[in-house]
Amino acid sequence: AEDLAQDAFVKVLNHIDKYSPEFKFSSWLFKIANNVAIDHLRRRKLDTISMDGSPHATTASEVEASSLELVSEQESALDEMEAKELGSAIERAIAALRPEYRACIMLRHVEGRAYEEIAATLDLPLGTVKTYIHRARHELRKALEPLRQ
Template sequence: MNATQVSDHELVTRAQQGSEKAYRELLGRYERPVFSIIYRMIRDREQAEDLAQETFVRVFNHIDRYDPKYKFSSWIFKIATNLTIDHIRRKELNTVSIDGSRNATTAEQIEATAITIISPDENPEELLEAKELGEEIEEAIGRLRPEYRAAILLRHVEGREYQEIAEIMALPLGTVKTYIHRGRNELRETLQHLKV
């Protein structure tokens, strides 16, 4: 059987039995998506790499605790988002500068994580406008509370269903819907202020 045809469940079972090959396959499948969600939440490549690595260390150390009634992707994203939310909270406590302002996101970080909304039919001017809108959206997402940020990214960037987001964030479904609703409202308000 080709490795790409093996289900996550089968790979997890093999990893739980001590197969390093199965664990490496899981790592290969989830390394990029895990890094992506962390990076979009904190917009710092070095920290995102560290948190992604820590996520996989925890997965490896606690693979025996994985509950197969949930998707493996939900479990791994839960670990990643919890680590990242904790990191954001610690950083927010420690990064207020002497003048009371917070460290700004660099242009390079915005460029690296910008959401672009493009169509192949757009001309260069439309492409530039779409790129700028993507950067504004990323900046607005970066201003959300960590929980809202995670919910919005999981729903609108990762394309996760509400129920899976509830599993990932260990929250009731209604709370997830509330976070996404409030997050969207805050994004709308922030984007309106950015355009002023």
């Protein structure tokens, strides 16, 4: 990951003259980093692995501390455990999506980006972004259906 980040920043420096100020710099940077990661995966055909063991991952105590802040005093331990299980199930369902669907969902629902910005960031037509998000939501709904019962 560090090598890919370094490669992305080298590409940014080498192509800074191609940056257009009409777009957000963060979107342009994300697009380059995304392309570097996709190129790496295509070239190496690597299996993806969990970030849980990464030194950059949030520690269990940090997660626990942040989730304790969100839990009201009236919420029981059972409710808290169910919420954590649901969160884990959602993360697994998102991780199981096709990479292009996952990227669109993360940009839309985690980062709160507009459809147009996602299209520019991923260099996709607007209609394709909307289709990917629709299909990803459908797949997530199917994957999470057993939890709704």
